[in-house]
Amino acid sequence: MLTHLQIRNLAVVRNLDTDFSAGMTAITGETGAGKSIALDALGLCLGDRADADLVRAGQSKAEVIAEFELTPTSPALQWLEQQELSDENHPHTCIIRRTITQEGRSRAWINGAVATVTQLRELAPFLVNIHGQHEHQLLNRAEYQQRILDAYAGHSQLLQQVTEHYQHWRKLHQQQKQWQQQQEEFAARRELLEYQVQELDEFGLSEGEFEQLDHEFKRAANTAGLKEDAEFALNVLFEVEHNSAHGLVQAALSRLENQLDNDPQLADTVKLLSDAKVQIDEACRDLRHYYDNLDVDPATLAQIEQRVSQAVKLAKKHQVEAAMLPQKHQQLSEELAQLSATESDLSALEQSIQQANQAYRQAAAELSKSRQQAAAKLAKAITASMQQLSMPHGQFAIEVEHHAQQPATAMGTDTIQFLVSANPGQPLQALAKTASGGELSRISLAIQVITANQLTTPTLMFDEVDVGVSGATAATVGKLLRQLGQQAQVICVTHLPQVAACAHQQLQVAKVTDGRSTETSMIALTEAERVLEIARLLGGDKVTESAKANAAELLAHSD
Known part of the structure; x- marks a missing residue:
């Protein structure tokens, strides 16, 4: 999980050091204060494009450092070991550092070793899943949709069988191709x-x-x-x-x-x-x-x-x-x-290829059947969750098309697509074409909560998850995020008091200006300070005793 974030001279931030805890963290603040700065900074560490405009005015470079704590079984730890980027002295720690100069040059390090942006992007899915209007969203990607469905279905043995049959068929096919190339x-x-x-x-x-x-x-x-x-x-x-x-x-x-x-x-x-x-x-x-x-x-x-x-x-x-x-x-x-034996074995090899292909196609069909069964259950659960999250007419479906004669792959021959309809009379369409940023965040939230036991991303960050939500729906969002925080670290940018009150930790973002420059800060709030901040969210800039009482009640009911 993310344990510490340090930002230097990035946009409106001069110097920011923030610790993060397990569970759910809410980031709140006034409109325009820069509540998403932590998500933007973290995005740079995960391989987002570096723009010279991000460097604070008057400074030569910006710097972001993100520190993560890894479990012994973390896929991120395995990736670091494979890339020879793990820290021998602190094997369960991953520190990513990235700098941007005024000229637009960018450099990155992983555990002190120079790294490429490609490596940052490869490592990112093992560390953080950022849900919001960001270019590296995973939910719209076909391979990630397949990963979600397979994880929910829990059919790892079927997946392994398909992969093994595929590898065997491919090996035989390569032998045949090599022989044919050498035939003359x-x-x-x-x-x-x-x-x-x-x-x-x-x-x-x-x-x-x-x-x-x-x-x-x-x-x-x-x-x-x-x-x-x-x-x-x-x-x-x-x-x-x-x-x-x-x-x-x-x-x-x-x-x-x-x-x-x-x-x-x-x-x-x-x-x-x-x-x-x-x-x-x-x-x-x-x-x-x-x-x-x-x-x-x-x-x-x-x-x-x-x-x-x-x-x-x-x-x-x-x-x-x-x-x-x-x-x-x-x-x-x-x-x-x-x-002579090689020639006589060619017919036997061709027969073996046919048998291997038949075994693969059978395994792929069994995998597809399991996916279709799981897709119906998962789609039903997501639909129900969407309707709780201010999408009363929302419908969700997972289309699994099996292509029996398509070229073989290690993951089978299915085409998997998430479909959604957010409004009455609207046909089911591909998620990427239909859902708005806020809807996509809430749908993603529903998926994450439902599949939390199967997915392994340790940190989930939500931006605009509560856009267009209020009242009882906001309380539902907060409860879902808190529930998700029991399975993974959740960091949520919100303007809703009902959501903020459900957090285990709350950070406040504030913008200060002296007329010549502007600076954004982020501080962890005490329980007393949380009452005041939630009261502000409830009543606006003027905090009344009634608002403070309501805030205290929200906090009391969040546990």
Whole structure:
């Protein structure tokens, strides 16, 4: 709720500091004293247009500061946290400051951080609802009318279902749209993949095959050198008649064996030479076998050479190492399978979209039915309240039109419109076209009282709510405002004593002039001062004892 308002050099106000309390506050004063200055100043904090003419004459700038106290569950607090504008030291406080210079420049701050006018306007509905002839009235807006009806109906679960079905349908629709946009690209990619996979299928290189082919090719290509070196090794190891490795080891072994009886320490050496002789024998047998089988069929060599060359060519085409072709083959095959699956899933996606749309339309129809039922009850209650508020022939209706085939939205497919007829014989017409400022304020008052338990705006300000009202109707207005003050903070500008007497707190606005300048002030009244002010409202400038007695009686009956 609004706890403090500070105004500096705004219009006829030089310096004004006012505290506000919970419940109902009445602002009274003589005609032309500037009773609406608080509402105008607060409007600036809520994003109203800043005009250089608002700066007090002779001053360089005007300043307005509004301080609000927020509850832990306040939507305003959630908005501040989302915008990173909350005050860590005072998390349940929101301070809005706005300045206007003589040149018409305007600046704004929220909790000390620079803010835009757009942000002020976004935050405004969570803090204050000003009812009067102001450009930011909510009641004429279709979305606010829908909000009122939905809050009164209390069908949050139906709203949530519609929103969830809408989000699901929209997600599927976006998937379909994305696929359709990529269809040509997918087709070209699929054609390329089919060619590449077929080519690799026909080549059929298996895992590890290239390494084996490469080995066989190198062996076959170097057969002559391999045979020459194998033959040389056989000769030096065994074949030559003298001085072969085998002969020399055998000679050394024989001589040392003959000396074992003379020195047994030679036994280890003899064993090593004996093992070496065996190793040379085995190496020679292997070399003879290797040499005898070393010849390669030229046709086989040509086949190997061709396959290796083709593997290298394909690897270059796919920009991988030849040994990685099998993995590349598998990767391309999997991508082709995925594209094929995407195509086959398109029909399934279209079917899912149809099912999601059907579920959404059904949920939207159920929501519309609930709205229509609530609209009849709410319209009846508002009509009755209007007739109590000096609109004896007033009629109120809420039109809910369901458009089953209209484009889907998260809030359903209904068109909701508030209709009113203020006079006999006048047809029901849109609220914005028919109701005057005073009528709109009283209709809004009726709506606020009826829906007070559902709506969450913490502060309600009424201007001209009692225009054209007097007598018993004025008392009704006062009682309704006081009743509303039990649910929310109510600030009301009034000239009716019956309304002012119902307030929990009363502020008096006065205008003082010295002939050269004019200044407006606003002070909180004591109980004694309230009697005098209400007596003035009852009897005019001359306050009689009778008027004071009547004022005291009004105050006594307000509790």
